Amino acid sequence: MNYIEHIGKYFIMLRQVFKKPQRGRVFYEAIVREIDELGLKSLGIIMFISFFIGGVIALQTALNINSPFIPKYLIGFATKRSIILEFAPTFCSIILAGKVGSYITSSIGAMRVTEQIDALEVMGINSLNHLVLPKVIATLFFYPFLLILAIFLGILGGYFAGFVSGMFSSVDYIYGVQLEFDGFLVFYAFVKTIIFAFLIATVPSYHGYYVKGGSIAVGKASTQSVVWTIILIVIANYILTQLLLT
């Protein structure tokens, strides 16, 4: 199957996904379950990585500022900007594409090969709507919260890195973080996160839903879905940056 066919099939899938849910109560329960699976269970890894990457960004910035004419508060400023612009929305989304994407593909793929999706269809349930829409809503709803958390912990990580290493003072760092706050950049980070969240929910679902074969096919689909989700995130990142920041 060529790429054009895949793209076409993906959009046909989306048309089925975005239909009115058949039963509100079941749909609501599914959303709550997906928020837990796709969001809450990703909190730990996002918190851990955000904190340490924030520290690394601050240290790297400090190490590369040798000139006495460049003020130290620039470390806090650069760390904040890097985290808001790229690290929190893009880097975290790539991590989530790996963790959540493989989970989505393998869970839906396993349902396909064990005929659970056929069982839904025989009952007269729109299986795409039933399985994928709660995931889309859960990620769109929850990932902005993860973004806020990642920004906060990343900046906090930078602060602690300075405190522990002694390479820059806390006062300079905090001054840099507070300097020239631009609300539009946060808006830009949110827009990116929402688009990436959509890709993280739908691209792996596509790979899982249309898997053919057995457990090996599910494994392959899982790998492919992570690769394609990351590729699409990177492309979308470029397009959004071009559209929103230039």
Next chain:
Amino acid sequence: MIEVKNLHKGFGDVKVLKGITTSFHPGETSLIIGQSGSGKTVFLKSLIGLHTPEEGTISFDGRVNTEFTIEEQRQWRQEIGMVFQGSALFDSQTVEENVMFPLKMFTKQSEKEMLERVNVVLKRVNLENSNKKFPAELSGGMQKRVAIARAIVMNPKYLFCDEPNSGLDPNTAIVIDNLIQEITDEYQITTVINTHDMNSVMEIGEKIIFLKDGKKAWEGTNEEIFKTDNEAVVKFVYSSNLFKKVREAYLNEN
């Protein structure tokens, strides 16, 4: 009653079903038998609407399934119960949740009413103390019974089973066969079963359809299958020495 007329189905250049005509009646257990690749699963999946016929019609009590309106389609889906080969239970849900699922989706019953109905059908399939277990905690036979419970929880008019005995020991297989037949009689369901199991053919085959190369090669009852001189059926059904001897004994007696 299900009426199949001149059913054709293929995938690309491969023609799987080549003009099958037959009918299935309420309160009757019909078995579809045939070698692997003879088109049994495609036939069953066509009956339940997972495959669309290329030619021919399938009608349910006079209503052709490809001509249903959306509402009729929805109604018809609720009249169907299906037991899949691997049970196809939702493994993230408990036994109770699996059986309750169709009720949650299609009825407006309260939680209490749904639970009562679930307990009735679980009792019917002799699985009363497993409500809170997950499918992975059950044996193959128990999973099949949960699948049957889920299939009958909406009081279906038509019950379809794909290899309900596959992977089960002979004792459990007989239990499942008898259960399906009892349910068919009790609720006057039109039951269609795909099987390889010759014990099932002998025990519950009120009507047997033998498929060969996508065509109906023979049709009859489990009494008639002993007497048939259809070469393909004899070769397939009496391939084991045990069944050959059973057949000889039956023919000598009668």
